Amino acid sequence: MEAGTRGTTSSASHPAGVLARHWRTAFERVERHRFLPDRISGPDGVTADRSRDPGHWLGLAYADIPIVTQVDDGAENGPGYPTSSASQPTIVADMLRRLDVFPGRRVLEIGTGTGYNAALLSQLLGDAAVTSVEIDADLAETARTRLREAGFGTFVVTGDGTLGCPSRAPFDRVICTAAVQRVPYPWIEQTRSGGRILTPWGNAFHNGVLADLTVGPDATARGRFGGDAAFMWVRAQRVPRRVVEAFVRPEEQAFESTRTELHPYEPIGDFDASFAIGLRMPTVLNRVEFSEDDGQRYTVYLVDPETASWASWRIEPEHRETGHEVRQHGPRELFTELEAAYHWWRERGRPVHARFGLTVSAERQSVWLDDETGLVP
Ligand SMILES: C[S@@+](CC[C@H](N)C(=O)[O-])C[C@H]1O[C@@H](n2cnc3c(N)ncnc32)[C@H](O)[C@@H]1O
Incomplete structure (x- = not known):
């Protein structure tokens, strides 16, 4: 089979019901496989080679992954x-729907990656209306080539997208396809009053949600969180990796040991609880490590690389009555902080993440509950 025909396009790549007609047409016209490398892997890790197994390759190209x-x-x-990917088609579609963009608008995309999202924007708005910035020179060059071969002349800039693209400003919309912890102010400066900024947003504790901001006449952007979107971080805002290995050494470090009846089910496992807790302790990573394959025995680690503090929270089914062991090391008592943040969230009626919002000015980024008077401490 010729891997240039899109016979296997699944409904997942243009999810009906999610998309307005104009976006459905764009999804039908822009062929995702044109933006993918010759070897790609599915969720099971099995690699498909375009020339050797075109059926498998095309199947993956049009799966919702x-x-x-x-x-x-x-x-x-x-x-x-x-460090780069073609995002999941339903997430791409959801973000484009939320972006609320239509012909006549100018858009800045951060994170060109494969060029697929940029092509969809170009298809709808025309090449002249789209600017896409990619920090990785090789990826940017490949995307330019693939866009050209697919018939698009989208303006792809190699550079740091957190600086925006002043020479092409102002924009009506900014869409970032990598996650930020702090919304870069240049995006706001380069967006017209009334324009919108849509970006995956999170912190070390929780990755993440979408921040949907509107730029006001006071050059401040405000808006709420929504969606469930875990993206790779923009380069300069990555969270540290392998923190348990780097910081947790109970054999040689002093720690306080206590017991708790609190189970991680809600504070760690519930999306909204964990999002709210992350707002109170944004530099702290949580990692769950299973020690038995029955899935019932595990340790939750909390690690703050900035102060080299850590806590471990050991879950064993037989300790439900006597309490789970908690160890805390370092200047910050991270488990105690987590408990306080969790109680704070419960006392406010367990708000869902969409009740929280964000205000970004030239000076600061602040998170609030319900409105700007409800600043999250
Ligand atoms: C999830 S991928 C983007 C997917 C892409 N929109 C597509 O349709 O294929 C995230 C991309 O953001 C890029 N990136 C990370 N930090 C960046 C930055 N500061 N400026 C521009 N691009 C950045 C990465 O190199 C990566 O290619």
Whole structure:
């Protein structure tokens, strides 16, 4: 089968019901497979080669899955951390729907990656209305080539997208396809009053949600969170990796040991609880490590790399009555902080993440509950 025909396009790549007609047409016209490398892997890790197994390759290209297209910023023999991907089609569609964009609007995209999202924007708005910035020079060049071959002349800039693209400003919309912890102020400066900024947003504790902000006449952007979107971080805002290995050494470090009846089910496992807790302790990572394959025995680690503090919270089914052991080391008592943040969330009636919002000015980024008077401490 010729891997240039899109016979296997699944409904997932243009999810009916989610998209308005104009976006459905764009999804039908822009062929995702044109933006993918010749070797891609599915969620099971099995690699498909375009020339050897075109059926499998096309099947993956049009499945509703993210496809990793680069690891370790392109370095050889690294640990294999994903650093670029073609995002999951339903997430792409959801973000474009939320962006509320239509012909006549000018859009800045941060994170060109494969160029697929940029192509969809170009298809709808025309090449002249779209600027896409990619920090990785090789990825930017490949995307330019693929866009050209697919018939698009989208303006792709190689550079740091957190600086926006002043020479092409002002924009009506900014869409970032990598996650930020702090919304870069240049995006606000380069967006017209009344324009919108849509970006995955999170912190070390929780990745993440979408921040949907509107730029006001006071050059401040405000809006609420929504959606469930875990993206790779923009380069300069990545969270540290392998923190348990780097910071937790109970054999040689002093720690306080206590017991708790609190189970991680809600504070760690519930999306809204964990999002709210992350707002109160944004630099703290949580990691769950299972020690038995029955899934019932595990340790939750909380690690703050900035102060080298950690806590471990050991869950064993037989300790439900006597309490689970908690150890805390370092200047910050991270489990105690987590308990306080969890109670704070419960006392406010367990608000869902969409009740929280964000205000970004030139001076600061502040998070609030319900409105700007309800600042999250
Ligand atoms: C999830 S991928 C983007 C997917 C892309 N929109 C597509 O349709 O294929 C995230 C991309 O953001 C890029 N990136 C990370 N930090 C960046 C930055 N500061 N400026 C521009 N691009 C950045 C990464 O190199 C990566 O290619």
